[in-house]
Amino acid sequence: MFNGLYIHFPVLAVMVLFLGAFLVVIFGTHAKNLRRVIAITAATISFALIYALIKPVMLDGEVISYWMGNWEPISGYALGIGYEIDGLNLFFALLVEATILLSGLYSLRYMERDDYLDRYYTLYLMLSGAVLGLVLTGDLFNMFVMIEIMTFAAVALTAFRNWTAGALEASFKYLVVGSAGSSFVLAGTILIYAQCHTLNMAQISSMLCGSQGLTPTTLLAFGLLFTGYGVKSYIVPFHPTAADAYTAAPTSVSMLFSGMVNKAGVYAMIRMAYVIFQAMGIPAVQTLLVLIGTVTMFVGVTMALAQHDFKRLLAFHSISQIGYVITAIGLGTALGLTSGLFHAMNHTLFKGLLFLCAGAVLYSTGTTSLDKLGGLSKKMPKTTILFLIGAFSISGLPPFNGFASKWMIYQSTYAKAMETNNIGFAFVTIVALVVSVMTLASFIKVTQSVFFGQVTPAAANAKEVPFAMRLPMWIMAIACVLGGVFYDKVLVWLLNPAASAALNVTNYIDKMMGDGYAATAGVQNIEAHGATLSFWNPVMWLILFVVVFFAVGLVVVFGKGTRGKVLEESEGQEIEAKYDSFFGGEKALPSHLGGSDLFWGFKHNWKGYFHFMQRMHSGVVNDYALWAVVGGAFVILYTFVFLR
Amino acid sequence: MMLANYCVSIFLIVLGLYAVANKHNMIKIVLGMGIVDYGVNLLIVSIGFGPGGTAPLFVISELMKGAYFVDPVPQALTLTSIVIGACVDAMALSLVIKIYRKYHTIDSTEVRRLNG
Numbered sequence A: 001m002f003n004g005l006y007i008h009f010p011v012l013a014v015m016v017l018f019l020g021a022f023l024v025v026i027f028g029t030h031a032k033n034l035r036r037v038i039a040i041t042a043a044t045i046s047f048a049l050i051y052a053l054i055k056p057v058m059l060d061g062e063v064i065s066y067w068m069g070n071w072e073p074i075s076g077y078a079l080g081i082g083y084e085i086d087g088l089n090l091f092f093a094l095l096v097e098a099t100i101l102l103s104g105l106y107s108l109r110y111m112e113r114d115d116y117l118d119r120y121y122t123l124y125l126m127l128s129g130a131v132l133g134l135v136l137t138g139d140l141f142n143m144f145v146m147i148e149i150m151t152f153a154a155v156a157l158t159a160f161r162n163w164t165a166g167a168l169e170a171s172f173k174y175l176v177v178g179s180a181g182s183s184f185v186l187a188g189t190i191l192i193y194a195q196c197h198t199l200n201m202a203q204i205s206s207m208l209c210g211s212q213g214l215t216p217t218t219l220l221a222f223g224l225l226f227t228g229y230g231v232k233s234y235i236v237p238f239h240p241t242a243a244d245a246y247t248a249a250p251t252s253v254s255m256l257f258s259g260m261v262n263k264a265g266v267y268a269m270i271r272m273a274y275v276i277f278q279a280m281g282i283p284a285v286q287t288l289l290v291l292i293g294t295v296t297m298f299v300g301v302t303m304a305l306a307q308h309d310f311k312r313l314l315a316f317h318s319i320s321q322i323g324y325v326i327t328a329i330g331l332g333t334a335l336g337l338t339s340g341l342f343h344a345m346n347h348t349l350f351k352g353l354l355f356l357c358a359g360a361v362l363y364s365t366g367t368t369s370l371d372k373l374g375g376l377s378k379k380m381p382k383t384t385i386l387f388l389i390g391a392f393s394i395s396g397l398p399p400f401n402g403f404a405s406k407w408m409i410y411q412s413t414y415a416k417a418m419e420t421n422n423i424g425f426a427f428v429t430i431v432a433l434v435v436s437v438m439t440l441a442s443f444i445k446v447t448q449s450v451f452f453g454q455v456t457p458a459a460a461n462a463k464e465v466p467f468a469m470r471l472p473m474w475i476m477a478i479a480c481v482l483g484g485v486f487y488d489k490v491l492v493w494l495l496n497p498a499a500s501a502a503l504n505v506t507n508y509i510d511k512m513m514g515d516g517y518a519a520t521a522g523v524q525n526i527e528a529h530g531a532t533l534s535f536w537n538p539v540m541w542l543i544l545f546v547v548v549f550f551a552v553g554l555v556v557v558f559g560k561g562t563r564g565k566v567l568e569e570s571e572g573q574e575i576e577a578k579y580d581s582f583f584g585g586e587k588a589l590p591s592h593l594g595g596s597d598l599f600w601g602f603k604h605n606w607k608g609y610f611h612f613m614q615r616m617h618s619g620v621v622n623d624y625a626l627w628a629v630v631g632g633a634f635v636i637l638y639t640f641v642f643l644r
Numbered sequence B: 001m002m003l004a005n006y007c008v009s010i011f012l013i014v015l016g017l018y019a020v021a022n023k024h025n026m027i028k029i030v031l032g033m034g035i036v037d038y039g040v041n042l043l044i045v046s047i048g049f050g051p052g053g054t055a056p057l058f059v060i061s062e063l064m065k066g067a068y069f070v071d072p073v074p075q076a077l078t079l080t081s082i083v084i085g086a087c088v089d090a091m092a093l094s095l096v097i098k099i100y101r102k103y104h105t106i107d108s109t110e111v112r113r114l115n116g
Helices: A005-027 A032-051 A054-059 A087-110 A117-136 A140-158 A167-196 A201-207 A216-233 A240-248 A251-276 A283-305 A310-330 A334-365 A381-395 A401-420 A423-451 A467-485 A487-503 A505-513 A517-521 A539-558 A600-605 A607-616 A621-642 B002-022 B026-048 B072-103
Strands: A064-067 A082-085 A582-584 A591-593
Touching: A005 A032, A005 A064, A005 A082, A005 A087, A005 A117, A032 A087, A032 A117, A054 A087, A054 A487, A082 A087, A082 A201, A082 A505, A087 A117, A087 A251, A087 A334, A087 A467, A087 A487, A117 A140, A117 A251, A140 A167, A140 A216, A140 A240, A140 A251, A140 B072, A167 A201, A167 A216, A167 A240, A167 A621, A167 B002, A167 B026, A167 B072, A201 A251, A201 A505, A201 A517, A216 A251, A216 A621, A240 A251, A240 A310, A240 A621, A251 A283, A251 A310, A251 A334, A251 A487, A251 A505, A283 A310, A283 A423, A283 A607, A283 A621, A310 A334, A310 A401, A310 A423, A334 A381, A334 A401, A334 A467, A334 A487, A381 A401, A381 A423, A381 A467, A381 A539, A401 A423, A401 A467, A467 A487, A487 A505, A505 A517, A600 A607, A621 B002, A621 B026, B002 B026, B026 B072
Parallel strands: none
Antiparallel strands: A064 A082, A582 A591
């Protein structure tokens, strides 16, 4: 019916979001319901347009090329701005659209107590449009512009609740470090232009192939772009501002950040390393990405263990999970790339779910401090179940999607170690396993101190959140379970097309610049050794876990006992609700432990490390800027030493 | 001549980053961000410039073979980049004003409620 019409869908999807942003400004200032209708309509239309592309691009393997204003290339030189949608783009666009729509639905009720909501919806649509434009575009400078719009909208949204503690300083830090990252991207882009005299990614890719790609100019450009996109995906050492921003932003915005803003950075890194520079065959680049990814996942999870705020803890977990993704895509194998993409998708789902649970807790209790909360399972049983699904997914327990992708990542790192006889990659596998265990530990801590145990005064008046807020949470929870059970379907429908698109550079160039263009330029596809996938069959585990899960859930939600009783605060007596269930300390002198302090022994043994890390995350914007500059200098130096 | 441009642009970028990383006054941090922008803009214009080239303003009939003009694309990019840089500065300064009202200081070492 719509034969051939779908090539216009990507650009329309981006335009609808920006148009919605302007319409909200014009018509939505006083009309409370109209602005909601405009925002949700724009998000839904955009969602439908992108999801309609699954069939042609993912299943039929087409590559859509679209030249703005029909400025097609003349004699092999790209003139206009082009959109090019292959499996890799579309995969990330699908994640972005799902995040946009679910966050929009959630914010309808979640944000209703705030004022100036016309600004909120405008910025929300601007952020959405910018991220979608970033992942769909085929033009390097257009990508920079979209990154800048994204940064602006993200900074403004971080400061949206500027009466909360830290919102303003978080947004200032984000702006300083983020604009340093943007400057790196711009400098890298222009150096590529100096070398190639074009900004179209397909054409650049055809010019930078082989040994002619490695001039000093392009090496510097590689280092600068790597740093710039690294800042946008919040890998270590560019991560501290992200933790602040996730904490201070309204929760629906934190979900946008962790669901799509850092995925946009990851997408840009994949596109740059795999397609534009075709550098993933070089062992030094693989080592760099795997090294940074491993450090990121370890630092993220250890910092998360030390947190006492629900959202800040989730923020550090978000950083840690991006470390998994970067490690996996850095392996340069088909299996590694597939598992990295799978984990990126799962991270969008379960971290979005967890952030929305934190938002639900904030909505009904007014605080996210782990030291004040407790016993919410009695007050908010449905949110508790949703949170447990998210926590099981992120910790990698078998029936859920986090298990499937983490299992693939262990396999791919180990396969890489076997293939290259390099013990370092086996070490990465071990670190990934240890980090997964620490993730589980940290979520046990959160579950105990927020949802189980005695009801604290802060949680005494909590009520279950409205259905409109639980709906997006349920959608993501169901997706978490389905993604884990039907991983093979996800693999065939989404991941394999996306990964093979990233590896099939010649097709990317030919579809944009005309058939045979890549062959003339001498581009060859990246040699990626696909290892055979051997999964654990998770169905038996699913049954076991469902039984255990329901047994535990029944006891937790409907069990009688002292739990759920509100403790009265009496004068002169410290309330001890949080310090009831666990004991620690010397054998002769047991002392009560709060749920948020479960792993005090671990923290005590590693106190040197924890003290050092907490001192490093000083909260001073100069330090974070210095981290970013030193990180950038390291990457550029590494590039020049090992890639020449 | 062009070498001087490149040297100055790199110098400006490094100077700006130094200011961002070392100055504790938030206004100076914003100025540092501005200086990085100027450095990058100078780099862009220098890349598009060719010695002896004319301005790239032609109508179709005027454009002869052998016409030599500077590359117009980097100039367009610079304009975009300048506009973006101005927006960054405006936004950062407005945040500084808000921070001053809330914290009663613009010393970045004292604005660190979110840490650890």
